[in-house]
Amino acid sequence: MTSTFPELLNQHAEARPYAPAVREKEYGIWQTWNWRQAAEEVRAMASGLMSLGFAPGENLAIVGDNRPHLYFCFLAAQSARGVPVPLYQDSAAAEMAFVLQDASIRFAFAENQEQVDKLLELRATVAELRGIEHIVYDDPRGLRAYRQDGLISIQDLMAAGRAWERTHPEAYLAAASQVTADDVSVILYTSGTTGKPKGVCQTHRSFIAAAQGSVDTDALGPKDNVICYLPPAWVGDHLFSLAQWLVAGFTINCPESPGTAAIDLREIGPTYYFAPPRVFEAMLTSISIRMEDAARPKRWLYARCMAQARRVGADILDGRPVGVLQRLLYGAGDLLVYGPLRNVLGLSRVRVAYTAGAAIGPDLFRFFRSIGVNLKQFYGQTETCAYVCLQKNGRVKLHTVGEPAPGIEIRIADNGEVLVRGVSVLKEYYKRPDATAEVIDAEGFFHTGDAGVMDDDGHLRIIDRAKDVGRLTDGALFAPNYLENKLKFFPQIKEAVCFGNGRAEVCAFVNIDLDAVGNWAERQGLPYAGYVDLAGKPEVLELIAQCVSQVNADLAAEPGMEATQVARFLVLHKELDPDDDELTRTRKVRRGFIADKYRVLVDALYSGERRQYIETLVKFEDGRTGTVSATLAVVDAQTFAPLKSAA
Amino acid sequence: MKNMLAEPPSVHLRPVPSSDAAAPAPEVVLDVRNISLSFGGVKALTDISFDVREHEVRAIIGPNGAGKSSMLNCINGVYQPQQGQITFRGQTFTHMNSRQVAEMGVARTFQNLALFKGMSVLDNIMTGRNLRMKRNLLWQALRVGPAAREEAAHREVVEKIIDFLEIQAWRKTPVGQLSYGLQKRVDLGRALAMQPQVLLLDEPMAGMNVEEKQDMCRFILDVNEEFGTTIVLIEHDMGVVMDISDRVVVLDYGRKIGDGTPSEVRANEEVVRAYLGGAVS
Numbered sequence: 063m064t065s066t067f068p069e070l071l072n073q074h075a076e077a078r079p080y081a082p083a084v085r086e087k088e089y090g091i092w093q094t095w096n097w098r099q100a101a102e103e104v105r106a107m108a109s110g111l112m113s114l115g116f117a118p119g120e121n122l123a124i125v126g127d128n129r130p131h132l133y134f135c136f137l138a139a140q141s142a143r144g145v146p147v148p149l150y151q152d153s154a155a156a157e158m159a160f161v162l163q164d165a166s167i168r169f170a171f172a173e174n175q176e177q178v179d180k181l182l183e184l185r186a187t188v189a190e191l192r193g194i195e196h197i198v199y200d201d202p203r204g205l206r207a208y209r210q211d212g213l214i215s216i217q218d219l220m221a222a223g224r225a226w227e228r229t230h231p232e233a234y235l236a237a238a239s240q241v242t243a244d245d246v247s248v249i250l251y252t253s254g255t256t257g258k259p260k261g262v263c264q265t266h267r268s269f270i271a272a273a274q275g276s277v278d279t280d281a282l283g284p285k286d287n288v289i290c291y292l293p294p295a296w297v298g299d300h301l302f303s304l305a306q307w308l309v310a311g312f313t314i315n316c317p318e319s320p321g322t323a324a325i326d327l328r329e330i331g332p333t334y335y336f337a338p339p340r341v342f343e344a345m346l347t348s349i350s351i352r353m354e355d356a357a358r359p360k361r362w363l364y365a366r367c368m369a370q371a372r373r374v375g376a377d378i379l380d381g382r383p384v385g386v387l388q389r390l391l392y393g394a395g396d397l398l399v400y401g402p403l404r405n406v407l408g409l410s411r412v413r414v415a416y417t418a419g420a421a422i423g424p425d426l427f428r429f430f431r432s433i434g435v436n437l438k439q440f441y442g443q444t445e446t447c448a449y450v451c452l453q454k455n456g457r458v459k460l461h462t463v464g465e466p467a468p469g470i471e472i473r474i475a476d477n478g479e480v481l482v483r484g485v486s487v488l489k490e491y492y493k494r495p496d497a498t499a500e501v502i503d504a505e506g507f508f509h510t511g512d513a514g515v516m517d518d519d520g521h522l523r524i525i526d527r528a529k530d531v532g533r534l535t536d537g538a539l540f541a542p543n544y545l546e547n548k549l550k551f552f553p554q555i556k557e558a559v560c561f562g563n564g565r566a567e568v569c570a571f572v573n574i575d576l577d578a579v580g581n582w583a584e585r586q587g588l589p590y591a592g593y594v595d596l597a598g599k600p601e602v603l604e605l606i607a608q609c610v611s612q613v614n615a616d617l618a619a620e621p622g623m624e625a626t627q628v629a630r631f632l633v634l635h636k637e638l639d640p641d642d643d644e645l646t647r648t649r650k651v652r653r654g655f656i657a658d659k660y661r662v663l664v665d666a667l668y669s670g671e672r673r674q675y676i677e678t679l680v681k682f683e684d685g686r687t688g689t690v691s692a693t694l695a696v697v698d699a700q701t702f703a704p705l706k707s708a709a
Numbered sequence: 710m711k712n713m714l715a716e717p718p719s720v721h722l723r724p725v726p727s728s729d730a731a732a733p734a735p736e737v738v739l740d741v742r743n744i745s746l747s748f749g750g751v752k753a754l755t756d757i758s759f760d761v762r763e764h765e766v767r768a769i770i771g772p773n774g775a776g777k778s779s780m781l782n783c784i785n786g787v788y789q790p791q792q793g794q795i796t797f798r799g800q801t802f803t804h805m806n807s808r809q810v811a812e813m814g815v816a817r818t819f820q821n822l823a824l825f826k827g828m829s830v831l832d833n834i835m836t837g838r839n840l841r842m843k844r845n846l847l848w849q850a851l852r853v854g855p856a857a858r859e860e861a862a863h864r865e866v867v868e869k870i871i872d873f874l875e876i877q878a879w880r881k882t883p884v885g886q887l888s889y890g891l892q893k894r895v896d897l898g899r900a901l902a903m904q905p906q907v908l909l910l911d912e913p914m915a916g917m918n919v920e921e922k923q924d925m926c927r928f929i930l931d932v933n934e935e936f937g938t939t940i941v942l943i944e945h946d947m948g949v950v951m952d953i954s955d956r957v958v959v960l961d962y963g964r965k966i967g968d969g970t971p972s973e974v975r976a977n978e979e980v981v982r983a984y985l986g987g988a989v990s
Binding site: 088089090091203204206207318319321322325 | 864865868869871872873875877878880931934935
């Protein structure tokens with residue numbers, strides 16, 4: 063069993079020196095590094111770092127877009143017995159300061175002038191960051207006239223390394239062979255939505271185990287191709303583009319520029335693909351828009367084929383029995399629509415595609431599976447190498463994140479929190495024993511902070527943040543985010559706020575989406591004067607009531623969720639807005655604040671009032687304030703008796 | 710057979726002349742002496758003289774109708790001035806023709822875009838290499854042997870420009886479909902494809918939004934720095950001119966009313982008057 067990343071790299075270079083390891087599109091042509099070249103450059107970089115005094119245990123900051131040299135730098139730092147610390151390339155200089163200081167950075171790798179400028183600015187202005195001695199840059203553009211101390215190009219670094227090796231022939235091998243599996247292989251800083259960012263220390267052992275587990279599950283191998291376009295500082299990219307790359311030995315492909323990722327995706331045709339839900343959403347949107355503009359016969363054909371795909375596509379993908387005629391029809395659809403569609407999206411060759419990071423809409427998920435893209439979900443966080451649960455081929459359930467991955471043990475705590483123990487759990491938070499003790503308990507379980515439920519088949523379903531989860535008076539688990547997300551999957555609903563903790567039943571506020579509902583009203587020939595007017599129309603309330611009852615029907619079919627069907631709701635007369643402190647800047651609802659602000663409405667929902675007058679102060683973008691008033695109707699939603707496993 | 714990558718240095722973008730030595734007075738590249746130009750009874754330019762030094766950004770500013778574009782057109786050989794002479798790298802001309810000027814290493818962009826709208830970004834920039842293509846039309850049409858190698862070498866230069874201007878995502882897009890700001894960038898790219906020593910820019914930022922202007926400023930400065938190209942530019946946006954130019958010439962009604970560094974020009978009363986007058990009308 064190979065135990066460290068540098069070792070894996072050297073094994074590939076020995077075993078298959080001329081197989082492609084990395085590609086990058088530059089000057090319009092895909093340039094390739096084979097494994098031998100990759101290993102040689104890593105070695106030169108590592109020696110170069112050592113020649114500049116990079117010491118064992120030292121951290122190397124890495125900031126930039128996905129470039130071959132950037133990935134090599136991870137390995138160079140590890141080979142020199144140091145630890146790479148990637149930073150998000152789009153953060154402003156000030157945001158980087160904390161991490162650079164926390165990790166006591168002396169050496170940094172910066173992709174281009176933009177990143178070099180940030181580092182130089184920090185070094186010049188922040189007293190604690192004077193210690194940034196060496197900045198290695200990849201793209202020399204614009205840096206020709208820079209004369210600052212410690213600035214060195216990656217080419218010069220490698221040249222220095224090769225020269226140094228002539229006088230220190232054993233140094234590289236000596237260092238690389240001393241790296242052990244339990245050394246920290248990377249420190250990934252969590253984004254720190256709450257408090258300061260924390261550095262998550264992961265060892266070679268955990269990341270290799272996590273990569274090995276997923277590589278085995280999906281039978282990934284040297285023939286696979288991956289396109290790496292997500293921030294290298296994100297745990298997902300580190301797993302997909304670095305750990306799995308070295309474990310499976312496939313080829314990673316770096317796009318020409320962040321703007322060309324979609325074009326490069328088509329050119330490369332990856333066999334293994336990861337994207338957050340929003341990317342898949344953008345793909346579906348662009349298809350929908352183009353289909354609406356297409357000629358009538360094409361639209362007809364598309365509608366017929368997609369109906370067939372919805373009927374049997376997912377079953378065929380999962381290898382379930384499907385009749386011969388249905389199969390033939392699907393085959394025809396594949397020839398005419400699904401195949402070309404996958405081709406246009408660059409997904410023709412995809413064997414396995416993953417999504418994670420946010421809830422994915424059921425329609426979106428089904429769409430891709432029905433046209434033959436094997437889209438699956440997984441679950442994990444930085445602290446677990448993004449490796450806790452994954453969906454296995456043929457065992458994909460829409461609402462779950464799959465079964466515990468090999469080597470992972472999951473326990474659900476009494477408060478619903480998901481606890482994880484196993485190969486991928488973090489070693490510690492960097493310099494934060496207090497924080498480490500908080501999340502890892504005596505039995506070695508990591509507390510994820512997410513609330514989840516295990517279903518009868520052993521699939522994990524994540525429902526909410528554990529701290530948001532409450533209980534109804536009858537003891538049923540109440541997960542407001544889960545309900546709100548379900549409501550928000552309807553395009554007509556922009557925001558939803560659910561109440562129910564300590565109450566007998568669940569009630570909700572709903573914000574309509576002005577575009578979607580306005581569009582709908584136009585098509586219905588329904589005149590309206592503005593947001594307040596539209597939100598109060600009986601027809602609109604009826605429309606939203608249908609959405610809510612559909613959510614209720616879904617909930618009735620989910621074990622453990624039957625009790626949290628929405629009993630009553632009202633449609634708010636104004637949009638929830640960060641300017642009014644009702645949403646955070648990242649557009650998360652501030653449930654407590656809203657409950658206080660609209661207390662009369664909440665009371666009306668639970669007291670059985672049919673109508674309630676409300677006047678609200680609003681803040682306009684220019685700082686002026688005004689009031690909006692309306693009389694809102696409380697609407698009863700249709701609820702359903704629990705169904706036993708109708709899914 | 711020669712390796713295509715080892716062909717003449719023209720394949721690579723010109724390196725910067727070493728500026729480490731801090732030369733006391735940079736050489737004058739272009740010297741314009743006593744130029745007068747009139748169309749019938751209209752005097753477009755009257756007795757204009759100024760010079761452009763190696764590796765500087767030189768701006769020509771002035772209110773509408775001041776004669777800025779006419780001045781550029783004289784340098785560029787589009788117009789023939791009635792009087793005066795232009796000295797380019799020691800060679801003096803009383804009138805120039807456009808091809809000659811281009812061959813001497815002067816390229817330009819246009820105030821009103823003059824791109825081939827139906828052609829891709831790549832092809833548009835490739836046309837900038839036209840002057841340097843040695844094979845005749847037949848060879849190029851057949852695209853075999855030496856012609857293919859020549860095209861590959863030119864393509865390499867063009868690809869470096871595409872990379873430089875960060876327009877990789879639109880390489881194959883017809884220019885007519887691009888936003889105005891991007892078209893301006895393509896126009897600059899085509900001029901750069903000539904690997905000019907002097908680049909004449911006619912209102913490179915006209916009609917752009919703030920962000921596009923910032924991008925364009927950065928590209929102009931980068932061209933100046935990376936390739937060592939001398940830049941003569943006409944611009945309306947005073948903020949931009951003051952920020953990026955080394956020296957400024959001010960024209961008004963065909964006469965030169967100011968010449969110097971941005972701060973000198975800003976302090977020149979006649980310039981202030983001309984600008985305020987222009988703004989009021």
